Structure formats: C-alpha cells, structure tokens
Amino acid sequence: MGVKIIKTGRKVPHKKVTNFDLEKILDTTNEWIKDRTGIINRHISTNETSSSLAIEACQELIKDKDINLSEIGLIICATMTPDTLIPTVAANVKKALKIEHSITFDINVACSGFLYAVSVAESMMKNLNIKKGIVVGVDLNSQLVDWKDRGTAIVFGDGAGSVLLSSEKNSDSGILSTFLDNIDDNDNSLILKNISYKTPFNNLENEYEFFKLEMLGPKVMKFAINAINTSILSVIKSSNISLDKIKYIIPHQANQRIIDAAVKNLKIPNEKFYINIDNYANTSAGSIPIALDELNKNNLLKKGDYIILVGFGGGLSFGAILLKW
Numbered sequence: 374m375g376v377k378i379i380k381t382g383r384k385v386p387h388k389k390v391t392n393f394d395l396e397k398i399l400d401t402t403n404e405w406i407k408d409r410t411g412i413i414n415r416h417i418s419t420n421e422t423s424s425s426l427a428i429e430a431c432q433e434l435i436k437d438k439d440i441n442l443s444e445i446g447l448i449i450c451a452t453m454t455p456d457t458l459i460p461t462v463a464a465n466v467k468k469a470l471k472i473e474h475s476i477t478f479d480i481n482v483a484c485s486g487f488l489y490a491v492s493v494a495e496s497m498m499k500n501l502n503i504k505k506g507i508v509v510g511v512d513l514n515s516q517l518v519d520w521k522d523r524g525t526a527i528v529f530g531d532g533a534g535s536v537l538l539s540s541e542k543n544s545d546s547g548i549l550s551t552f553l554d555n556i557d558d559n560d561n562s563l564i565l566k567n568i569s570y571k572t573p574f575n576n577l578e579n580e581y582e583f584f585k586l587e588m589l590g591p592k593v594m595k596f597a598i599n600a601i602n603t604s605i606l607s608v609i610k611s612s613n614i615s616l617d618k619i620k621y622i623i624p625h626q627a628n629q630r631i632i633d634a635a636v637k638n639l640k641i642p643n644e645k646f647y648i649n650i651d652n653y654a655n656t657s658a659g660s661i662p663i664a665l666d667e668l669n670k671n672n673l674l675k676k677g678d679y680i681i682l683v684g685f686g687g688g689l690s691f692g693a694i695l696l697k698w
C-alpha cells in the first residue's frame with residue numbers, strides 16, 4: 374500500500390510587503406535584498422492567524438464533491454507559530470472543516486516541519502489503516518522576527534500550504550523514499566527561546582520574558598547547502614531512481630543562493646528547481662506545500678512525474694521526500 378498526494382492547497386495573507394516597503398522601516402535596499410536572497414515580495418499577516426490560514430488552505434482540499442469527509446482520519450499541522458497552543462491548529466482545522474472524527478495534532482520541526490509531518494502521516498496511515506489524511510504547514514513568521522533586525526526580518530514571510538493524502542492499495546505512485554535527519558546546532562545559528570512567565574517558584578524578575586528569532590545567516594546558509602545536497606542524494610540512493618529522471622525538485626524557499634549552490638554542486642539543470650521565493654520569501658513550514666500547490670494548479674505536474682521535496686531548518690533539521698505523482 375502506498376500513500377499519495379491527491380490534492381493541494383495554499384493560502385497567504387492578503388497584504389503584500391515589498392522590499393521597497395522594508396526600505397522605509399529598515400536600513401536596507403531593494404537591490405541588496407534581491408541580490409542576496411532573490412526575494413522581492415512577501416505576504417505579511419494583518420489580521421490573519423495561523424489557524425485562519427491553515428483552515429483556508431485545507432478548505433481548498435475538500436471543495437470537490439468527490440471528497441468524503443468521513444474518510445479523513447488524520448490531520449497534522451506543522452507549525453512553530455500556533456495562535457492557540459490548546460486547541461492545536463490541527464484541531465481548529467478539523468472543527469472548521471466539520472470533520473467529525475479524526476486524529477489531530479501539531480508538530481514543530483521549524484522549516485522542516487512539512488516534510489516531517491508528511492512522513493509521520495504516511496506511517497500512521499499505513500499502521501492505523503487510515504484512508505485519507507491532511508497535512509498542513511503554516512507559519513506566521515512576522516510574529517517571530519525582530520522587525521528592527523535587517524539580517525532576519527527581510528528573509529521571512531507568512532503563509533500556509535496543504536496536501537490531502539490518500540492510501541492507495543494498487544498504485545505504483547505516491548511516496549517512494551524519505552530521508553530525515555538532524556545535526557546539532559553547535560553555533561546557535563537558529564534560536565527562538567520560548568516565552569517564560571514569572572511564578573512563585575522561579576527567579577524571573579518581570580511578569581514574563583519573551584524573545585525574537587536569532588539567526589546567524591551565513592552559518593545557516595552553509596548548513597543549508599550541505600543539507601540539500603545530502604538529502605537529495607539520500608532519497609535518490611534509496612529509491613534507485615537516477616537524478617536525471619526527476620522532473621521537479623521543490624526546495625524549501627529560504628534563499629535563491631542556497632538553491633543556486635545546490636544546482637552547481639549536484640549539476641542539476643536550473644529549471645528542475647521550482648522557485649517562488651521572489652513572491653513569498655521564507656514561509657517556513659508553509660514553503661514547500663505552497664510551491665507544490667503552485668506547480669499543481671498551473672498544471673505543471675503530470676501523472677508519473679518523479680518529484681523531490683527537500684528542506685531544512687532550525688534544530689538543525691533537514692530531509693527530503695521522493696514521490697511519484
């Protein structure tokens with residue numbers, strides 16, 4: 374039995390923020406951002422929440438009449454920015470979609486979250502005999518970054534992407550190979566400490582302490598280039614499908630230069646990498662499924678195409694999934 378992506382969806386905040394908008398609030402320029410990252414626009418929440426974006430991205434999956442809601446037995450949301458910790462974002466999605474019974478939970482593996490969530494969903498669907506499952510990746514990075522730090526604020530955006538997975542008995546398509554790993558972040562290159570509250574038992578001076586994302590950009594870049602190479606080569610090796618048979622590689626959209634380095638190192642034609650970083654920036658757990666949905670909705674995916682989803686993020690986590698469409 375295989376697990377296959379049968380529908381895709383996405384939702385981003387309505388407000389577009391351009392590099393020129395950022396010039397007005399940070400010591401930066403459109404040219405610098407474009408040259409060093411490939412980013413031109415990002416979507417930033419004004420009133421949207423992680424749950425509202427995730428819900429709208431998932432409503433896309435069930436709008437066709439052929440979807441039987443009672444078959445959806447699993448909803449996993451990958452996010453590091455849940456607007457409610459309890460209930461989980463996945464539970465908010467379940468309620469909004471009017472799905473009566475389903476396993477629902479959130480996971481946080483930073484920007485690698487979507488890949489990890491798809492892998493968990495695949496295992497659970499096989500082990501628990503679940504017919505259909507939803508995975509949604511969503512992040513509201515605008516809540517995490519320090520808007521006074523030009524080194525981090527410029528590379529992130531907000532957004533959600535979703536997939537509907539189906540257990541298929543007699544199909545040779547679906548997920549063929551997965552690779553996931555984590556190496557220690559010894560340089561503290563990507564850190565977001567959690568909020569701490571004063572209690573009668575700790576030594577906190579203020580009522581609470583809260584933090585913003587701290588990032589050492591060049592260190593993350595070095596890690597990301599290696600992570601992409603290792604992950605792509607791992608899924609290729611374990612699937613016995615050669616790299617030249619791959620139609621599209623959908624990388625986590627973090628920096629155009631990271632993708633350019635992968636193109637060079639792996640000698641993969643540029644056009645095989647699907648890139649939309651110019652319009653979204655880094656939407657963390659949302660980035661790969663947003664790109665997948667764009668490819669799908671633009672009718673660029675054909676039955677039988679081999680596709681690699683590859684990503685990396687805080688932790689330091691990384692991985693790839695090779696699938697047959």
Ligand SMILES: CC(C)(COP(=O)(O)OP(=O)(O)OC[C@H]1O[C@@H](n2cnc3c(N)ncnc32)[C@H](O)[C@@H]1OP(=O)(O)O)[C@@H](O)C(=O)NCCC(=O)NCCS
Pocket residue numbers: 400401402405406409410484523524525527528588589590591592593594597627628655685686687
């Ligand atoms: C953040 C990032 C764009 C910075 O680009 P970079 O080429 O590595 O730039 P550096 O940090 O080395 O900084 C180079 C110079 O530009 C300056 N600079 C940094 N951000 C700037 C900005 N937004 N505008 C103008 N100048 C900027 C730096 O202060 C530095 O100046 P200096 O040479 O006078 O000291 C890049 O490192 C990156 O994208 N890293 C990966 C981050 C990532 O993917 N994170 C998420 C992982 S899931």
